Each structure stands twice: as structure tokens, then as C-alpha cells.
Amino acid sequence: xxxxxxxxxxxxxxxxxxxxxxxxxxxxxxxxxxxxxxxxxxxxxxxxxxxxxxxxxxxxxxxxxxxxxxxxxxxxxxxxxxxxxxxxxxxxxxxxxxxxxxxxxxxxxxxxxxxxxxxxxxxx
Numbered sequence: 001x002x003x004x005x006x007x008x009x010x011x012x013x014x015x016x017x018x019x020x021x022x023x024x025x026x027x028x029x030x031x032x033x034x035x036x037x038x039x040x041x042x043x044x045x046x047x048x049x050x051x052x053x054x055x056x057x058x059x060x061x062x063x064x065x066x067x068x069x070x071x072x073x074x075x076x077x078x079x080x081x082x083x084x085x086x087x088x089x090x091x092x093x094x095x096x097x098x099x100x101x102x103x104x105x106x107x108x109x110x111x112x113x114x115x116x117x118x119x120x121x122x123x124x
Contacts, residue, residue: 026103029110036099037114043096046118047088056119057081059089064111069099072109080118089116 026032049055057080064072074093076086102110 026100028103029106032100032103032106032110033112033114036096036112039096039099040092040114040116044092044116045088046120047084050082050084050088050118051120054120055082055085057085058115058117059086060113060115061089061093062111062113063093064109065099065102067102067106067108069097069101071097071099077113078115085118088118092116 026035047055058078059076059080060078061074062077063074066072071093074090076090079086080089
């Protein structure tokens with residue numbers, strides 16, 4: 001269950017998902033991808049100015065992670081329509097580092113595409 005803390009706009013996940021976000025017990029690249037989604041949701045913050053200006057959007061990130069869990073490359077694959085939200089999404093990815101090592105059997109670098117949705121929850 002995703003809950004938002006209105007004081008700072010950060011997302012927090014229920015306790016069960018926090019454990020998954022740490023990468024505990026990840027055995028496949030699919031599980032690793034789900035862990036990344038959970039981890040980015042924990043780290044994601046909605047820029048205060050975007051909240052006050054009612055800016056919303058979805059930023060799709062393309063990135064790769066090395067076998068040791070280091071961010072090898074990252075970019076905005078599909079813009080949210082707002083440079084402010086796109087930069088916030090990239091910052092989320094940077095702040096979520098370091099990632100756990102890739103699971104056994106992975107390539108030396110694995111590529112991922114994940115969307116981060118920014119919606120003003122106070123109006124919904």
C-alpha cells in the first residue's frame with residue numbers, strides 16, 4: 001500500500017514492500033525489476049514547486065545497472081512534459097543508489113525502463 005506524507009511530498013511504502021525494496025532474496029532479473037520499482041517509489045519526492053503550481057506528469061526513465069549495483073547510465077526516455085518533474089525523476093534514481101548487486105545469471109549490465117508518476121494527491 002502506497003501512502004503519501006503530505007509534509008514533504010515523499011512516498012512511503014508499507015513495511016512488507018520496504019523489505020522488497022532492499023533487494024532481499026532477489027533471485028531473478030524480473031524480481032530485481034520489481035525491487036527497483038519499490039525502491040524508486042520510496043525515494044520519489046514531488047518537488048514543492050510542482051505541487052504548488054499543480055504540475056503533474058509521468059516521467060519514463062531508461063537506465064542501466066552494472067552487476068555490482070552501480071548506475072551505469074540514465075536518461076529520460078519519455079518526458080513528463082515538465083523539465084522540473086523529469087529532473088526530479090532522474091534525481092530519484094540517483095538518490096536510490098547504491099542498488100543491490102544484480103542476481104546470479106544476469107549480464108554484466110542490465111537495462112531497465114520504469115515510469116514515475118507525479119500526481120497532486122491533495123486534489124483527488
